[in-house]
Amino acid sequence: MSVKIADLAEKLGLTSAELKKKMKESGFDIKPQTRVIDEETAGLFESGFGKNAEAKTEKKAGKKIEKEAEKIEKKVEAEPVAEIVEEKEPEKVEEVYEEIIDEQLDREIIKAQRKMTAGKDIRSKKPEKPVYQQPVAAPQIVDGSIEIPDVISVKEFAEKTGLPVAKVIGELMRNGILANINQQLDFETAQIIADDLKILLKRKRTSASAADIMEGNLSSLLKEDNSSDMKVRPPIVVVMGHVDHGKTKLLDKIRSTKVVEGEAGGITQKIGAYQVEHKGRKITFLDTPGHEAFTAMRARGAKVTDIAILVVASDEGIKPQTIEALNHAKEAEVPIIVALNKIDKPEANPEMVKGQLSEYGLIPEEWGGKTIMVPVSAITGQGVDTILEMVLLVADMENLRANANREAVGTVIESHLDKSFGPVASIVVNTGTLKIGDNVVIGSVFGKVKAMKDWSGKNIVSAGPSMPASIAGLSKTPQSGDILHTLPDEKTARERAMQVENLLKSKSMASGLGNIISQIKSGALKTLKIVLKADTKGSLEALKESLGKIHNDEVALKIIHGAIGNITESDVVMAGASQGIVIGFNTIVSSHVARVAEIHGVEIATYNIIYKLIEDIQGILTGMLEPEIIETVLGQAQVLQVFFNKKQTTIAGCKVIKDVVKNKAKLRVIRDGKVIGAGEIQSLKKVSEAVNELGEGQECGIKYFGEVILQVDDILEAYVTERRKKELKLT
Known part of the structure; x- marks a missing residue:
């Protein structure tokens, strides 16, 4: 049978921490995380804790335990426990934390036991089965360090590091963090604890989001690599x-x-x-x-x-x-x-x-x-x-460097449907190592690598950074340029592919003009890029010169490609790749090219008059500019009397001392010649009549809303603001 430390401590009138301390002093092998001991050990200590334990102790524990029991007996006989008052050295911080942890865990255990026995007839309770200590898990080491996610519970952290939960909680308390076994820790907090315990942690790389996969955000997928892991590729x-x-x-x-x-x-x-x-x-x-x-x-x-x-x-x-x-x-x-x-x-x-x-x-x-x-x-x-x-x-x-010891990220070069293998994709690995059996997601395509060949047609089991390979085992053929990313299991890969497909349905991947303008306004893009086509070299040079004169500090215009001839599919693809537009002067757009532009979401505009083309480009860029905020001061009013103050609202009697004051105008509060705050007029009244505007010399009641508590003689400066579109001009 096993005996709980908490039960034995209660029986002897001690706390769990006190009991463990005394047992340790008596020579018993008791650790801070011990919660259960065997019945024989409990009996030995209990008998040694009393006054008549020498005979039993000698038979069951030998000379060492007998000596320790005699020491305890002498201490007890010398002076009643209740009267002992002795100066002790300050207890170690670790012991104090252990006692706090033990008491906290004791309360948790008692609370859990009460919940378990609530409403039950404990008189007919069956004999308890032996309770065994759960062994501490071995640390989960990856490349000499322990890998944990961005967020981890105390219990999971203990399991991964192979530490007792009590020790982890103790270290947290030493760092001023009160936590229980289910408390969530971020990576930075876990790193602090690990440093104290001389444990090397490594952040577990998170799987790529559906948005990153959909947008082919390769830089986002590669950014988490540590420089120490990077090797020449x-x-x-x-x-x-x-x-x-x-x-x-x-x-x-x-x-x-x-x-x-x-x-x-x-x-x-x-x-x-x-x-x-x-x-x-x-x-x-x-x-x-x-x-x-x-x-x-x-x-x-x-x-x-x-x-x-x-x-x-x-x-x-x-x-x-x-x-x-x-x-x-x-x-x-x-x-x-x-x-x-x-x-x-x-x-x-x-x-x-x-x-x-x-x-x-x-x-x-x-x-x-x-x-x-x-x-x-x-x-x-x-x-x-x-x-x-x-x-x-x-x-x-x-x-050029890459980390071969991570999950693979690659780019699809081309794909086709094979009669024997089904959908096959040719890829180049950007980083990591792709292996047979890996679960992958490529855009809205998912699969498991069932076969892999190198560029010469030989079967291979893995492909490292910069290595080309063809893979089979996909749900369908992906597109050129799609990003391949490995995931931990097939279910996750399938779900991520479905998420990407839903995103593709709900969000157009087009780089059309409206989308470009919104991206420039949000700061995501800083330049309007143009593919320019013209009928003659003279027209092309004239357009380049005219467009080059349009400029502004906020947005820029860049001709990424200019050539003579009709607009081609290649022009559309280039504009789409650069998130730009195609402009043609005296050129023709075939139905096929128009269809390609529609698929890629590329704006095509054709003109036969140069000044009209310039005007439209100016209009597009003007729409991209942040509007100017124009402020107009209306006038000033002086506070004569304050009637009511509540939170951010004040009712004040005022007199217009300069120009006019308008209802709903914004206010600056000036006291002793300095602006001390701002607010607005919520209502403006003359006697009891609501008015929209009052001129110089007139008295009025102003309901002010703002953070400043108004005082007599404060000056309220009224003003209005206006958003005005900026204009672009040719230089």
């Missing part, structure tokens, strides 16, 4: 440029000569990305159809690429798609390396191309600029090693 590179300038041939040359050792010739499927190795370091290339896919990913919030290689043919120079690709990369704030291709041709003129690119802000290093330009030949392989070295150099300068 391979750069992710996209190759862009004008059609027929050799993008595909350059990629093929790199792939055929620099594939990761052991994987050459093993390409059995196309997943939109692959890895090469140069000087022992890996580089991931996105093998996508030009900048369209790059922009589509960026339109969904993903910045999956670290470096852009802009391919320009040395014999042809820049073309419209070159400029478009250049603007895409600039808008995405991705470092650009220029590959001057076809250098093996006799008609190649790299200096001409450098001159053309410098007009668009890409000035080569040898000309004093910051843009790396490398002559290459996709046919002979000339310059391939150099451009890879430059990629690694830029990667080092960008300090």
Whole structure:
């Protein structure tokens, strides 16, 4: 049988803390968290606590217990307990807290017992079953530290750290926090306790919200990584440029000569990305159809690429798609390396191309600029090693790092429906490690990774940072640019996907004009971005010059891309990615492009008169400006007598001493020449008649509402405010 400490203490006329202290002094192995002891130990102490326990003690506990019992007996016989008055050393703080904790827990136990026995016939109570001490849980250690969520109960904290609940509560009390076993602790409070107890804590990463997943908020998903966990990762590179300038041939040359050792010739499927190795370091290339896919990913919030290689043919120079690709990369704030291709041709003129690119802000290093330009030949392989070295150099300068020891976050490059595997997504892992069996959510798509292959078609069990892979086991095919996030279980992944789907239904993802204006007003956006298309070069330059004259300190206008020709699907996608609008001058919008704009929520406006276009842009920007608050002082009244004061309301007799005072006007209270507060006129009366306005020299009653307690001779200055729209003008 077991005996409760509380019951034995009550029987002996002691508190639980006093009993434990005396038992410890007597040589018994009693710990602060002990709540139950065996019957034999209880009997030993109880007999030793009395005056005639020597014989029993000798038989049951041996010499050590006998000596301790004799000490206790002598103390008891020497002087009655009630008369003992002796000076003691100040008790240790820990002992005081232990006593407080014990008494608090005793009260909790008695309270719980009373609830359990309320309304029951305790006379027919069956014999109690033995009560066993619950073993203290072993600490749950992850990477040398104990991982806890943002909020945790005292009980859960004790379980995770392997500490007794009483010790945790004691540490909290030492820090001035009174808590019970169910008290919720935030991470910062738990950190203080852990520091005192020499325990290393780690904040458990929270799952991505449905809004973050829906908006592709990659930066939000990555921001919680500790710098100590971050390791160097391979750069992710996209190759862009004008059609027929050799993008595909350059990629093929790199792939055929620099594939990761052991994987050459093993390409059995196309997943939109692959890895090469140069000087022992890996580089991931996105093998996508030009900048369209790059922009589509960026339109969904993903910045999956670290470096852009802009391919320009040395014999042809820049073309419209070159400029478009250049603007895409600039808008995405991705470092650009220029590959001057076809250098093996006799008609190649790299200096001409450098001159053309410098007009668009890409000035080569040898000309004093910051843009790396490398002559290459996709046919002979000339310059391939150099451009890879430059990629690694830029990667080092960008300090590309990721945490492989966390849940995976990745970006979808492309997806398709496979006859054998169903929906398959090609992804690049941004951070963490994706493993077979992981539960994932990708936008409104959920699933469990049942199969995974690398870029060469080999089956793999995991994919780390910057590694491309194709995964199967999804509910449907996701979109390019969607963000993949792993979750703890299938149920959570399914629920999160449903939440995203509901958000998509209730909230338009459009970046239409109204939404853009509201975002600028709220401070989320600071610039109106425009994709500008015109029929001729002269019109385009004239529009750029006119729009460049519109400015204001609060909002800015930026032409992110300007070109000649009709509005294309690519223009719409670019505007959508940048949360901008498309403006055309003497251009045509096809029904297909209009439909794409509707899907992306992009505003398209076309004009054939320049001044009308300028007026509309001014109107849009004016609507974005915060209105000016114009204040007009009406007049002043002097307080002659105060009739009533209650809380924030005062009724005062006044005289208008300057100009006029109007009902409902705002007031400034001036005393001894200083403004001491503000308020407003709730009602204005002349004798008993309510009036709207009174002029100089007239007496009136003012019902004032404000925080100031009015006094005789206070001056009430009346004024009104007006919100006035700001105007933009051309400079």
